[in-house]
Amino acid sequence: MPVEYIERIREKYETLGYGAYQWVFNADTPPWHPLSKPLSECRLGLVASGGIYVSRQVAFHYRDDTSLLAIPMDVPTSELRATHFAYDLTDARQDPNVVFPIDTLRGLVGEGVIGSLAANAYTFMGGIYSSRRVQEEMAPRVTECLSAEEVDAVLFVPA
Amino acid sequence: MTSALDITQAVNPPRAAFLDYPLGHTTGKPHQPILQREILLAALAGFSSLTAPGTVNMLPFKWSDDRAWQETAQRGPDDRRPRYATPQYQHQEDRDRAEAHVSAVQFTG
Structure with missing residues (x-):
């Protein structure tokens, strides 16, 4: 059986004496847009919340950071860094592809599985406590960036 | 993609691919490009194979033969870092x- 993270965090908060975290529960049927063409003809976007930045960019902080970074899809993998308060960074720092599959995606474009990639991937650091700020501040910015990139589909990778 | 099935089911996105790996490995194990490619191919297949909104594609990869990591993730110590500002x-x-870089940008206006 998969790890029950909601239960795990409920127990943690109780132990710490915090109030219960208000999880987002979307009961409505989600919106649905079938791909209009094969993936091999699509421009794919990438959004990742594992705290990936490029050395020379201002790194994320750990207290509800809602900033969004644009990372060129042709970035040298050796310049990618990982920072996050809530997961073990050991492997992501050895190989960012475990939470930011940049080499994997570039390889699949080379093979013709994916048509092309957007010019930039977008990254942030998850674990933002306020779902309202994510919905009202961050999500519209992500949508705007992806629309400007004219993507056909997007891969979201949390960490 | 997701490695936290219950949270993803609560959020209920149009399409998802669940990989039962420890957090911090949503798209594979480090320095295993062949495995990383297989995982991504399986996840991306959902763009054509999933036809009902809210479906989670359960990917057939296992982190290990035993359940030690799941036990630690469910009941182990709290390893989160302080929330520095x-x-x-x-x-x-x-x-x-x-x-x-920031100084240079400020200097050049």
Whole structure:
């Protein structure tokens, strides 16, 4: 059986004496847009919340950071860094592809599985406590960036 | 993609691919490009194979033969870091480069 993270965090908060975290529960049927063409003809976007930045960019902080970074899809993998308060960074720092599959995606474009990639991937650091700020501040910015990139589909990778 | 099935089911996105790996490995194990490729191919297949909104594609990969990591993730110690309000760099060199870059931008206006 998969790890029950909601239960795990409920127990943690109780132990710490915090109030219960208000999880987002979307009961409505989600919106649905079938791909209009094969993936091999699509421009794919990438959004990742594992705290990936490029050395020379201002790194994320750990207290509800809602900033969004644009990372060129042709970035040298050796310049990618990982920072996050809530997961073990050991492997992501050895190989960012475990939470930011940049080499994997570039390889699949080379093979013709994916048509092309957007010019930039977008990254942030998850674990933002306020779902309202994510919905009202961050999500519209992500949508705007992806629309400007004219993507056909997007891969979201949390960490 | 997701490695936290219950949270994803609560959020209820149009399409998802669940990989039952420890957090921090949503798209594979480090330095295993062949495995990373297989995982991504299986996840991307959902763009054509999933036809009902809210479906989670359960990917057929296992982290290990035993369940030790799941036990630790469910019941182990709290390993989260403090929620610092200042940028947390992987290397001091990153901080130096970022601060030099910001200064240069300010200087040139």
